[in-house]
Amino acid sequence: MATYNKTVNENEQRCCCPVEATLSVIGGKWKPLILWHLKENTMRYNSLQQVLPGISPRMLTKQLRELENDGIVNREMYPEIPPRVEYSLTDFGRTIIPVLEALAQWGIKYTDQKGSSK
Amino acid sequence: MATYNKTVNENEQRCCCPVEATLSVIGGKWKPLILWHLKENTMRYNSLQQVLPGISPRMLTKQLRELENDGIVNREMYPEIPPRVEYSLTDFGRTIIPVLEALAQWGIKYTDQKGSSK
């Protein structure tokens, strides 16, 4: 008992920080890169895997599924032999590109700052 | 042997995704909230702890130190009795506020989208 505060209630989550909602979608080690690559072209599973440095199939699938559930990417399956699956951003997914670019912009500034102070 | 790709080299990290650099600074469970609260006022250690839902002192200290090392927050110590320490954003730290707000904006859009599709 006696945690540092009462356990989180929905209101607190909602009122303080929609930032977290966004981070839950684009955060993590892989999603930014996946999104980054999908913003140019639609891509197939294997192409993504080759373009992502050392991701395991398990992880790639997991990240893609999450993005799919969040309505960010679209999974188009062509039941051919051999099978082909293409991933792309949804229209809603595209609305996140400016955010991604804002993050990238600041990231560059930050890297410069760090580099020069070293 | 035979990982899915050769281990990451610096170039790949650097060229593809400054987004990650930014996320390494503001990402995670606590930092967005800390930043969110600091963007209005300067705050003391205990005030922060009270305002953050259930954070342990260990975590709070850790997050603050990291933000400090990244040049985002400033730690001002007043050697009084009892001691007082005030945290605030540095000038460089303030440059990240627009990014935070972009994230928040999209987070709201996202939450609406989710809510309406349920």
Place this chain on the structure above:
DNA sequence: CGGTATCCCTCCGGATACTG
């Protein structure tokens, strides 16, 4: 007041093997 020190456990995610 503003923190450390310590213990402990979850779960993230990597590696590898296998399948429709």
Place this chain on the structure above:
DNA sequence: CAGTATCCGGAGGGATACCG
């Protein structure tokens, strides 16, 4: 080609007790 299934190690982070 586009994935599952399974195993497993290690970092992240919570709870609690204590210190200057």
